[in-house]
Amino acid sequence: MAHGGAAQGAADGQGIGAPMPRKEDDRYMRGRGQYVGDIKLPGMLEVAFLRSPLAHARIRSIRIPDAIRARVLVNADLEGVKPIRADTSLPGFKSSVQPALAVGKVRFVGELIALCAAPSRAEAEDMLSEIEIDFEPLPAVVDMLAARRPESPLVHEPWGDNLFLTTFVDADFEAAKAKAAYSVTKELVTSRQAMCPLEGRGVIAEWSSRKGQLVVTTSTQQPHIVRSGLAECLGLSEEQIRVISPDVGGGFGYKGILLPEEVALGFATRRLGRPLRWLEDRREGLTANANCREHHYLLTAYADADGRLLALDCEATVDSGAYSAYPFSACLEAGQIGSILPGLYDFPHYRCKVHSVATNKPPILPYRGVARTGVCFALEVTLDALARRIGIEPNELRFKSLVQPHQMPFDNIAKRHFDSGDYPKALRMAIEAVGHDAVRARQRRGEPDGRRIGIGYAMYAEQAGHGTSVYAAWGIPFVPGFEQAQARFTPDGGLELRIGAHSHGQGMETTLSQVAHEILGVPHDRIRLVHGDTGETPYSTGTWGSRSMIMSGGAVGAACDALAERVMSIGAALLQARRPDVRLEKGFVVGPSSRISVGDIARTWYRRPQDLPPDVDPGGLELTAGYKARRDTGTFSYAAHAAVVAVDPETGEVEILDYVVVEDGGVLVNPLIVDGQVYGGCAQGIGTALYEEMAFDANGQPQGSTLSDYMLPGPGEVPDVRILHLETPSPYTRWGQKGVGEGGAIAPPAAITNAVNDALKDLGAELAISPITPRRVVAALDQAGKGKAA
C-alpha cells in the first residue's frame, strides 16, 4: 500500500495497518490506570450535590442551618459566575440559560441546587438532608409530543412554546406522490436511554496560588473545550485555567460536555480555600445526567412500481430535555436528522421536518452514534416494512436503491458528500456471511421449541472527522479548524507526541505511535503520547465524532513529516552527503555510503550542537504542525449489519443467534483496535435494541436509579459478533483512513428489530420501538391477534 509523505520510516509491519496490541492495555488490564477517583490531594474535601427532587418547580426559599452554612454553596453564593449557554446560529434557535446551581426554578429531577463539601462523601451526603427547600410544584412537561401542543406548560417561559428549534428540508417532495406505486407509514420511537461508561464523571478543582491557576482534573474527552467553557462561566482568562483529563473510563459522548458540576467546583474551590472533588455515583449518572437517544418519527416511505425507493417524508421529534448542553447544543441530534435520514440510498424526492423540544428531563447528550442510531432505526425498519408491502425481500429494495460504487464520490439528496465505498458489496458480503438462504430454510422448517426465527439487516453511513465548513454553518460554541500535534525528539533519541484530543479506549497511544513509526521508524517503546492536559498539549476540540484517527492522526503525520525533513537535513550534513541523496529508513538516515540513526541525530542536536551544520533549522527537533483533510465534509465509513434472532412468542424473549458486521472504515490503521471499536459499539447497540430504557412517570420522575432497574446487556447477552472488513480508502485523508468509532452502536437496533419483525411477520406483528422488551413483543402479538379476530 502506498502512503504519501516525505518519509517511509518503517517497512517492518509495525506502522499503518499493523494489528498491534494496545500499549495502554498493560496499565488498564492490571488496574494501574489513574482515574479521577484515584487522585487525592492534601486537604481535599469531597462534594455531594443537593439535586432537585422535582421535575418542574419554583424555588420559594432555601434554608441552610448555620452549622453547615460555611461548607454549602447555592446560586446566590456564585458571585460573578455566568450560566452555561450553548447556542447555535441556526435561524430560530431559542437559547436556554443553565445556571451551575439552580436559581428561581428547577427544570428536571436531579438539577443541581446546592454544593456541600465535607471531609468524606458520606458526611457531605449527611449535610444534604439538613437543607430545607420550599418548592412550588409546577406541572411537568414530560412527553415531547404533548410539549409541542400550544396548551402545554412551558419549560422556559420567555420562549412562548417548548421548541428549541424546528428545521425543515424539502427536495421536490410533492412530485413523488404521482409516481409512487407503494407507500408505508410508520410511527417509530427510540426510548430515552442513559449512557453507562464504566467510570462515571468526576472532577477535582484546586486553585494553585503558585501558578495563579485554577487546575481542574476532570473525566473529559475534550479538556480544551472544558477550559474555554470554564473561562466563559467563571470570568477567568483561559491562561488562568488548566484542565487535565487523566485516564478516562469510557466517554461515548457523555464526557464531551461542560458540566455544571465543573463550574460549581471551579468556583467553590477558591471560595472554600480547599481542593474539592466530586465523584458522580451511578445513581446520579442514571437519574440526572447521562440521558440520550429519545426520538420520535412519523415516516412515510414511497417506492415506484419497480420496487425502488422513491421518496421519504418525515416528521421527527427529539426530546432535548431542559437545557442546551455545552458545546454541542440541544440541536445536535435534531439538527442532523434531516441530513442523515436518506441513509445510503439514492432517491429523488424528500421532505423532513424536525422539532427539537424542551421538556422537564435532563438535557439529551451525545451518545456514540449520536442521531444516527435513531435515524438508522427509523429508516431501515420502515424500508423493511415497505418491502413487505411490495412483497419483496427487503434487501431487494436495498439493492435497487443503494448508491452504486460507480457514482462515488456522491452528493446525496441531503447534500451529504459520500467520499468512497461499495455499498452493495458490503450488503452482499453480509448476506453471504450470515448464510441468508440457510436461515430462510431453517425458518421454513420451524423450531422444535416453538420459537420463531427471523433475519434482519440494516445499513448506515457514519460521517466522521467533519470539520470547519460543517460546524461553521451550525454555529455552536466551537468550530474545529486545523488539528495540531507536537512532535519532539528527546536528547536520547526518544519521541514525544502531544495532541489536544484525548484517548480513552480508542487506543491512540498505540495508533499514533504507529503513525509516527511509519514515518520516522522510531521503535514503539521509544514513542510516547502525551494527551489530556491543556498545559502540555496544543489546542484541540477534543475526541468526538469519530475524528481522532483522521485529525490527530493527520496532525501527528504532518508533525512527523516535518521532523523527518529536519532529521534528514541534519543527517545529510553529518554524513557529508547532499540532502537529495539521503533517505529515512527504519530509524536511520541512509546516505550513499553510510548511515546514522535518528537517535544519534537527536543527541547531536541537543548535546553536541558544535557538530551541526551552520544552516541547520534553528527550530530543531521539536515542532508543532497542523492538519486538515483535503476536503472537510468528513469521511463516510459504512456497514451492513445482519442479525438472526429467535423470538419466543409465549414470553416475548428475543435471543440473538448470530450477528454479522461488514464494515468499511477505509484504510485501517490498526485492525485489532477497529474490531474492538465495532464489537464494543455493537454491545451498546444491542443495549439500545433490547434492554436500555430510562422511563419517566407523568411527573417527570426517572423510573430507574440503579443498574438493577436500568438494564444493560452483559456478557451473556452480547453474541460473538462476526466482523468482516472492506477497505476502500477515503480520497480525502492522509492514509485513506476513515473514522470508525461509533458505527457499531448505530445499526443493531434497526437490524435486530428487522429480524424480530421478520420472525413475527406471519403472525402479523410488527415492532417499531426500541428497546424491544418481552412485554412489547407479547403486546404486539396480542394486537395482531385482535386485528385478525376483528
Next chain:
Amino acid sequence: MKAAAFAYRRAESLGEAVSLLARNPDAKVMAGGQTLGPMLNLRLAQPAEIVDITRIPELGATSEAADGVTLGALVTHAAIEDGLAPDPTRGFLARVARGIAYRAVRTRGTVGGSLAHADPAADWLSCLTALGAEVSIVGPGGRRRVPLQGFVRGPLDTDLAAGEILCAVHLPAFSAAASFGYVKFCRKDGEFADAIGAALADPSRGIFRLAASTTAGAPIVIEAHQPFALEAIPALLDEAGSPGDGYERRLRATILKRATTEAMGS
C-alpha cells in the same frame, strides 16, 4: 451514595447476637451483605447498628440425617453451587445456585440472608418453598421451626419478629424417584427474575408441589397428590389469586408450565 453512619458489632455467638439485637431495636443483622450493603449505600436502610453474624460458627454448619438436610443460614450460594454443602436433590440445588446473580454475589450471599430478606424475585424463596423446606428461627423467646411456606408475608416482610434471627434451613429427604424443575425468566443473566417456576414431583411420597414467584410477596404454591395436567396450571394459578396484569399472569403460567414439564415430563 454512601451509607449513613451506623455502629458495627460483630457477634461471636448466637446468644450474643440475640442479646445485641434485643438491646437495640434499631439494629439490623448482616450476613453476606449482598442486599443490605447496597441498601445501606442508597440510604434505603439506615439502621443505628449492624450486627455482623458471619463469625458465628454454628450458623455456617451443615448436617445430614435420614429425614433430611440442615443448612446453616450462612451457607453461601457458591458453597451450594460448588457442592460443598449436602444436597438431598442430587444436584438440583447446585443448578439453582448457579443461576443466582453473579459469582461475586454468590461467594458472599447466604441462603439464610436471602430467605430473611424475602425479595419476591429471589431464587431460594420459590425453589425451597416448592421443596417443602422449613426454617429455624432463634430469638429472645427461644428457638422455633416453621415451614417456609407461610414464612413470607409480603415483599421484604416475613414472620421474623423483632430480635429474631433465621439460623438454619431444613430440607426434607426426597425419594429416589423424585424429580425437580426450575425455570426462571430474566431479561438478563444474573438479574432479578420476572418470573420463577419451581416444581417438585416425588411420586413415592405422593407429593407434587409447584411454586411460582409473584411480586406480591410469597410465591404461589399449588400442591397435589398426583401429577399436574399442564393445561390446568393457568387456571390453578388464577384460582390461587395470581396477581399482576395480563402479561405477568401469562408469563407466570408459561414459566410454571415449563418448570412442571421439566420435573414431570410433558
